[in-house]
Amino acid sequence: MLRSLLPTGAKDMIITLAVSGYRSLCDIVLPLSRLTVITGANGTGKSSLYRSLRLLGDIAQGRAIASLAKEGGLTSTLWAGPEQLSRAMKAGEGAITGTQRSKRVGLKLGFASNDYGYAVDLGLPSVVSAFAHDPEIKTESVWAGEYLRRNNVFAERRGPGVRIRSDNGAWDQVKTTLPPFDSMMTHAADPRSAPELLDLRDRMRGWRFYDQLRTDRDAPARKQQVGTRTPVLAGDGADMAAAVQTIFEIGDQQAFHRMVADAFPDSTVEVRVRDGIFTLHMRQRGLLRPLSTAELSDGTLRYLLLVAALMTPRPPSLMVLNEPETSLHPNLIAPLARLISHTSQNTQIVVVSHNQALADALHGDDTLTHRLEKDTGETVVCEAEPVGWAWPKR
Structure with missing residues (x-):
């Protein structure tokens, strides 16, 4: 009935x-x-x-x-x-x-x-x-x-x-x-x-709610972690390396790399595993070695955390992002908007932000702004x- x-x-x-x-x-x-x-x-x-x-x-x-x-x-x-x-x-x-x-x-x-x-x-x-x-x-x-x-x-x-x-x-x-x-x-x-x-x-x-993705010098995402399959990024981003590797194995790896390259041209992300310890590294053009998460700027790390959260291989019915633009350089606002818009095709998203540039960049037939x-x-x-x-x- x-x-x-x-x-x-x-x-x-x-x-x-x-x-x-x-x-x-x-x-x-x-x-x-x-x-x-x-x-x-x-x-x-x-x-x-x-x-x-x-x-x-x-x-x-x-x-x-x-x-x-x-x-x-x-x-x-x-x-x-x-x-x-x-x-x-x-x-x-x-x-x-x-x-x-x-x-x-x-x-x-x-x-x-x-x-x-x-x-x-x-x-x-x-x-x-x-x-x-x-x-x-x-x-x-x-x-x-x-x-x-x-x-x-x-x-x-x-x-x-x-x-x-x-x-x-x-x-x-x-x-x-x-x-x-x-x-x-x-x-x-x-x-x-x-x-x-x-x-x-x-x-x-x-x-899922993301408002505490840490990027400070003592942030868990900057440290090595024992990795297990992680289809859902933790609220503080502690298991980022494992979450990214999970995307590589059972998610859309190509889309992940496209979203990273959209924000950081000619850059790639890789995960290294040794004795069960996972570390995430970023290769950037002009550098002779990749940078570990401990070396990344707050804005770069935060963007990678958002990619790991939004590109989840297990999308929820609702994801809420509170001030996702925190620590991001203005040049990253447009790529962030494209990342969010891409994810909204499979997941309903609510973005809470005072950033006018981000609000303006998030537009489309299925977008509602209050x-x-x-x-x-x-x-x-x-x-x-x-x-x-x-x-x-x-």
Whole structure:
């Protein structure tokens, strides 16, 4: 029954992202494309939008509470402005003051693909505890299709209870005592009773985020490493040599070399292996010997790390890059854009960057650019068209 509700098309591509009550993101709904660029000046909310996507991925991993704790707990991440910003407040004609709240305080995150949609509502603890900064998951909902409707929800959680819609359309109660700090994505997904929920969870667990590719002098990528088959580059780039060798053996080696040569003409990359220890070297025109990663500049190493990440032989459904242009010379922006555009043919990519040259270079029929601005402390999207979205009720 559920399969009949699913539209055809690129089912695993996220087409809508929704965030409410997170830092400067008071209430924002964005359409996403095969390649989406989030840009804007410093302090406009780009990092918050990146973190909200990462929080959604952490929920599927069972790490959302720990991730929020690193940011100071739920109360430190909630929208700090008034519940309603009047027209006079926005125009600077009146003082910005709080009023008695009419809605429950919470952080809401959600997304929709062509086949599935998911939303979660995180709120303040309902009982006194030493873990007062840990949020509680109040509601979760998974539905078929792009928009949440009354008749297309097939899994929902309210408080400690989780119910799944069976093939005959009836609701089956599968959990009654789910702790408020656990998600139904990690505790109710079952190959027999909830295969769609399991499919969505595994998809979210496969999302990749790169924002900490280190290039400093002590960066792990500059050191020799014991190598094992590595189809997915680590978040800090520690296993770059093994990841590149894996691309050479089971990935698109020719495309990898083309992307390197596009940025560094007449240069090649090779991996040397001795007694299980992997080292990456770069041959450059005019030099009598190849340079090891310990000798490369920060920008050169970072570009090679991005090639290793993006040319993965195991592409995910979603890859998110936060400020990928860091440390890169302006001459590398155009090759980076071509690298990202090439990868977006097989993987949905979201790029978060304040670099205007990169944003301008990333263009095409499948590219969507959102420019963020601040309006009275609230992040807004310039010239954004309204996108339909409904949150599950508590």
